[in-house]
Amino acid sequence: MRRRTEAPASSNEADNADKKGPDQRRQSPAEANGGVSYRSVLINLGKCLLLIIIIPPFLNYASLQREGQMLLPKDGQIVDVGLGQKMHLLCKGQGKPVVILDSPTGMSSDVWFHVQESVATLTKVCTYDRMGLGFSKRLMPNETTGTEKVWGMSTTGRMVDDLHRLIQAASIAKPFILVGSELGAFNGRFYSHIHDAQVSDLVLIDPIPEDVFEEDQWKEYWYGKVLPTFQARQFSAATGLSRMLIILGAIEPTVKGENVSEEVVQRQKYLLSNPAHQSSAVDEHYFLNESAAQVRDITKFKPLSSRVSVSVITGDSFDEQVPAHLNQMVAELQRKFLEESYPSANQIHIKGADRRMIYKKPSAVSQQLRRLVNQRQARQQSE
Numbered sequence: 001m002r003r004r005t006e007a008p009a010s011s012n013e014a015d016n017a018d019k020k021g022p023d024q025r026r027q028s029p030a031e032a033n034g035g036v037s038y039r040s041v042l043i044n045l046g047k048c049l050l051l052i053i054i055i056p057p058f059l060n061y062a063s064l065q066r067e068g069q070m071l072l073p074k075d076g077q078i079v080d081v082g083l084g085q086k087m088h089l090l091c092k093g094q095g096k097p098v099v100i101l102d103s104p105t106g107m108s109s110d111v112w113f114h115v116q117e118s119v120a121t122l123t124k125v126c127t128y129d130r131m132g133l134g135f136s137k138r139l140m141p142n143e144t145t146g147t148e149k150v151w152g153m154s155t156t157g158r159m160v161d162d163l164h165r166l167i168q169a170a171s172i173a174k175p176f177i178l179v180g181s182e183l184g185a186f187n188g189r190f191y192s193h194i195h196d197a198q199v200s201d202l203v204l205i206d207p208i209p210e211d212v213f214e215e216d217q218w219k220e221y222w223y224g225k226v227l228p229t230f231q232a233r234q235f236s237a238a239t240g241l242s243r244m245l246i247i248l249g250a251i252e253p254t255v256k257g258e259n260v261s262e263e264v265v266q267r268q269k270y271l272l273s274n275p276a277h278q279s280s281a282v283d284e285h286y287f288l289n290e291s292a293a294q295v296r297d298i299t300k301f302k303p304l305s306s307r308v309s310v311s312v313i314t315g316d317s318f319d320e321q322v323p324a325h326l327n328q329m330v331a332e333l334q335r336k337f338l339e340e341s342y343p344s345a346n347q348i349h350i351k352g353a354d355r356r357m358i359y360k361k362p363s364a365v366s367q368q369l370r371r372l373v374n375q376r377q378a379r380q381q382s383e
């Protein structure tokens with residue numbers, strides 16, 4: 001490859017040399033040759049680099065177009081929630097009360113795969129993609145609808161507004177059981193405080209305490225460690241690097257295992273390579289302090305109605321991969337906000353679990369949700 005392009009280059013150089021003055025012609029052929037091959041190596045290197053920079057993103061975008069159509073879940077619906085927005089809703093099973101699952105920070109509805117399958121044998125269970133994630137496409141900045149003036153993009157207030165419109169548009173039966181993990185727990189709290197008549201039970205899985213962003217150590221961890229990981233993922237998706245790493249097996253989907261269908265695996269790979277999804281994941285992490293502040297305000301301003309039952313599911317630690325002092329801090333602040341805001345909450349501990357429990361220990365989580373559904377169904381029958 002290199003040789004073939006070298007040949008014309010050196011003959012060019014020879015032509016040039018002929019036109020040069022006698023002084024320059026005295027240059028030894030070896031010297032001239034060395035200069036030429038160095039230059040052509042550089043040129044070829046440049047071409048290779050250009051290919052490496054251009055081709056993967058190009059192939060990635062071409063594949064994303066195709067996969068976006070193909071991998072939309074078969075049971076999923078794209079619901080027009082008004083104001084020009086469309087959201088992806090995925091419901092399984094039949095019956096009441098409906099269970100609604102809200103994902104952790106930056107994650108699509110697939111993260112609930114195991115839990116949804118298990119609880120759907122008892123009742124209707126719905127997951128959805130928050131705006132910008134998964135199959136809920138975010139509007140262009142010039143197409144926004146006015147709600148962003150009230151709540152910033154990718155903050156809890158905005159998400160709750162979207163979820164509320166989604167539930168109306170899809171005519172989901174009320175009251176329902178609202179389950180949220182991490183950021184999903186912020187949303188669950190915000191939703192239940194405002195629309196308390198719609199929620200019979202609020203389940204918080206690994207809730208992040210709203211006061212934690214007051215702590216410098218936490219801010220350092222979240223903005224210094226967690227956020228950069230997601231920014232790197234966004235960059236890697238945009239350059240097509242993620243797709244290559246997935247092909248090489250260096251990146252793997254979060255939800256996998258013997259009972260996970262190929263479609264779910266492919267969909268997660270698609271989202272890992274999708275810069276739009278990754279960008280929204282970054283935003284949700286970036287604005288989590290804003291979300292925390294909103295939840296703190298709403299909790300103070302409008303306490304939760306006593307009609308809503310609250311359950312809190314936590315593991316041994318917030319995240320087994322972070323230093324002990326951070327876990328202690330989160331546990332301490334969790335205890336504080338639960339005491340203050342939800343003193344009669346039913347507290348459930350899952351052994352050996354942390355913030356990854358909904359996909360690492362799904363049967364333990366499903367068991368708690370199934371128990372709650374059974375209780376509600378028994379009460380409905382006796383009424």
Ligand SMILES: *[C@@H]1O[C@H](CO)[C@@H](O)[C@H](O)[C@H]1NC(C)=O
Nearest residue numbers: 084139140141142143144145
């Ligand atoms: C928003 O901008 C995009 C391109 O920047 C354009 O294609 C689209 O039509 C615009 N939408 C509206 C509602 O103006």
Ligand SMILES: *[C@@H]1O[C@H](CO)[C@@H](O)[C@H](O)[C@H]1NC(C)=O
Nearest residue numbers: 114256257258259260362363
């Ligand atoms: C997969 O499903 C089978 C049958 O439903 C079940 O027995 C098995 O425990 C499941 N495996 C996992 C890892 O969930």
Ligand SMILES: *[C@@H]1O[C@H](CO)[C@@H](O)[C@H](O)[C@H]1NC(C)=O
Nearest residue numbers: 213223286287289290291293
């Ligand atoms: C959230 O963090 C950003 C960046 O550190 C800061 O500018 C913003 O004021 C914070 N918001 C709140 C509500 O604390």
